[in-house]
Amino acid sequence: MQRFRALALLALLLLPAVGCAPGATSYVRDDVDFSYIRRVAVFPFQNLAQDVHAGSRTYSIFLAELLEQDGLVAVEPGEVMSAIRELRLNTGGPLDQQQVVDLGRALRADAIFFGTIEDYGLDSTERDRVYMITASFSLAETETGSNIWSSQVHETGSSFLRKLFGGGSVSMYHVTRAAVRDALESLF
Amino acid sequence: MSLRSRHRLLLLLVLLGGVQGAWAIGAETPASAGGPAPDASPRAALLLFMTRDQSVLPPLSPAEFRHACTTHLRDNLAAAGYDLVAQDEIMPLLIDWRVRDGFALRAGFLDDCIRLLKVGRIVVVDLVVKPADVLLLSRTVYTRTGTLAAVDLDQVALGFGEGDRDQDDGTRWLASLRELCDRLDLTPRFGQGDGSDSFVVLPTAGIGCSDDAALTATYCFLQQGQDMRGKAFFDPGLVLTTLRDRGIAPNRLDEEGRFLLFEVFKIRHAVATELITYDHETFQRGSPLAVENPAGPVIPSTLRAFTVSARLIALGSGAVVEMVSVFRDDAVRTGWFGVDRKMSLIDQLQLTAQELWLRFINNDKDS
Numbered sequence: 309m310q311r312f313r314a315l316a317l318l319a320l321l322l323l324p325a326v327g328c329a330p331g332a333t334s335y336v337r338d339d340v341d342f343s344y345i346r347r348v349a350v351f352p353f354q355n356l357a358q359d360v361h362a363g364s365r366t367y368s369i370f371l372a373e374l375l376e377q378d379g380l381v382a383v384e385p386g387e388v389m390s391a392i393r394e395l396r397l398n399t400g401g402p403l404d405q406q407q408v409v410d411l412g413r414a415l416r417a418d419a420i421f422f423g424t425i426e427d428y429g430l431d432s433t434e435r436d437r438v439y440m441i442t443a444s445f446s447l448a449e450t451e452t453g454s455n456i457w458s459s460q461v462h463e464t465g466s467s468f469l470r471k472l473f474g475g476g477s478v479s480m481y482h483v484t485r486a487a488v489r490d491a492l493e494s495l496f
Numbered sequence: 497m498s499l500r501s502r503h504r505l506l507l508l509l510v511l512l513g514g515v516q517g518a519w520a521i522g523a524e525t526p527a528s529a530g531g532p533a534p535d536a537s538p539r540a541a542l543l544l545f546m547t548r549d550q551s552v553l554p555p556l557s558p559a560e561f562r563h564a565c566t567t568h569l570r571d572n573l574a575a576a577g578y579d580l581v582a583q584d585e586i587m588p589l590l591i592d593w594r595v596r597d598g599f600a601l602r603a604g605f606l607d608d609c610i611r612l613l614k615v616g617r618i619v620v621v622d623l624v625v626k627p628a629d630v631l632l633l634s635r636t637v638y639t640r641t642g643t644l645a646a647v648d649l650d651q652v653a654l655g656f657g658e659g660d661r662d663q664d665d666g667t668r669w670l671a672s673l674r675e676l677c678d679r680l681d682l683t684p685r686f687g688q689g690d691g692s693d694s695f696v697v698l699p700t701a702g703i704g705c706s707d708d709a710a711l712t713a714t715y716c717f718l719q720q721g722q723d724m725r726g727k728a729f730f731d732p733g734l735v736l737t738t739l740r741d742r743g744i745a746p747n748r749l750d751e752e753g754r755f756l757l758f759e760v761f762k763i764r765h766a767v768a769t770e771l772i773t774y775d776h777e778t779f780q781r782g783s784p785l786a787v788e789n790p791a792g793p794v795i796p797s798t799l800r801a802f803t804v805s806a807r808l809i810a811l812g813s814g815a816v817v818e819m820v821s822v823f824r825d826d827a828v829r830t831g832w833f834g835v836d837r838k839m840s841l842i843d844q845l846q847l848t849a850q851e852l853w854l855r856f857i858n859n860d861k862d863s
Contacts, residue, residue: 347815361704365772368703368805372821381815384807386768390750415814479801480774481823 334459334494349383357428405453412450439465463487537616568677599733638688645684647719686728693727695765720849774801801825
């Protein structure tokens with residue numbers, strides 16, 4: 309009985325660490341052949357966070373991580389911006405299917421990545437200075453403009469072990485990179 | 497055939513590996529102005545541009561500052577054997593060609609410098625005055641080829657203590673400026689016949705940082721790149737004006753822009769660099785309800801945590817061929833007995849540029 313109580317107490321103590329554990333929730337359309345996707349573009353990320361530069365910072369990390377994948381070619385962001393301007397697209401919200409098709413045609417891209425930064429910066433729920441990011445990413449193929457992959461990810465700079473041994477948060481850059489890697493892992 | 501279709505066809509030819517320069521489409525630039533470049537004329541021009549942090553109120557006026565710096569640099573250049581044209585001589589050209597900053601050098605301006613003033617080299621110096629430091633960023637441009645003969649940069653701390661800033665009558669500012677001018681190495685490292693690198697470098701775009709930090713990053717990237725690769729770059733000011741004069745922003749390098757760069761500079765790749773800061777507390781957007789603190793970023797004067805990334809863009813396809821990113825978070829290092837040692841902006845950016853180029857070169861070898 310005492311052993312059971314000790315186990316229950318331990319589980320109770322570990323509960324806060326597990327309750328908001330970082331990780332990604334993903335959806336991949338299983339009827340799509342991803343091997344035909346060679347040339348991709350990354351649409352400027354929508355930023356819902358307080359930090360005005362959260363979108364640009366995450367975009368740069370996302371692009372760098374994407375280019376780590378073999379066989380994938382990314383369109384230069386400047387070219388994407390130019391096409392957005394030419395097609396008069398709004399970067400502040402989602403695109404409809406026809407707009408995705410048009411943009412894909414203008415950029416000669418097989419698919420386009422989108423991203424939304426929902427929360428970014430210091431975690432206000434933590435007592436210590438801990439960085440965190442909550443973001444969602446998606447991929448739309450440009451033949452029909454339909455969504456073929458999406459992932460929502462939450463990552464913090466703290467961990468149970470770090471808390472236990474008094475370590476501080478890892479930097480915002482590393483938190484963002486870990487989040488992007490988590491998200492892309494479900495695709496590649 | 498429409499202009500757009502013609503662009504596409506020519507870009508396809510680039511992709512297929514057409515011989516560089518086989519279709520010299522006739523854009524008259526310093527790079528294509530003359531055949532093999534003879535040694536540069538010893539005549540040179542000095543162009544000084546000053547950027548001042550608005551929060552800095554030195555006892556000297558900007559005009560006094562500029563005059564003192566110009567005088568020191570002219571003396572040093574004359575001692576090094578430069579035959580400098582008088583400022584009055586070059587001024588009409590600066591006005592005619594609207595050269596308002598160090599990155600507004602147009603091909604026509606360089607041509608006029610040769611034709612009217614027999615100037616072989618232009619020494620462009622950016623003087624940056626910050627609250628605690630003064631920075632000098634310099635590059636020497638060959639007027640005939642538009643390539644960089646040398647890039648150098650340095651900074652000096654003003655060393656003001658608590659309360660003694662207001663008591664200085666300008667003597668310490670001038671002494672620091674002289675020290676800085678003396679330290680600047682303006683010796684050409686590349687001849688104009690050395691040829692240029694196989695790509696152009698675009699000025700660094702700054703995200704969440706001050707303009708002078710992005711400017712300093714550009715110089716660091718150029719200097720380290722030239723030294724480590726052993727090849728001269730085309731002047732990024734020339735690249736910038738080539739694009740801007742056709743209404744193309746460097747951060748929106750589209751098909752027309754890529755074709756233009758290929759046509760003018762006869763290169764296949766461009767490198768776009770970005771400096772992104774992660775200095776968080778200073779970048780929180782104010783509450784939209786707050787009257788005293790309206791929304792908008794606050795720019796810090798120093799860098800703490802930042803990344804510098806470089807993208808190699810294929811001008812033929814518009815694809816990012818390679819991307820390298822370096823993160824640094826060591827602006828303040830704690831040494832013995834807990835004493836903090838702050839790294840200067842230039843040191844931070846030089847180390848980052850060095851690492852970036854090293855990875856770029858290694859990746860190039862691997863592929």
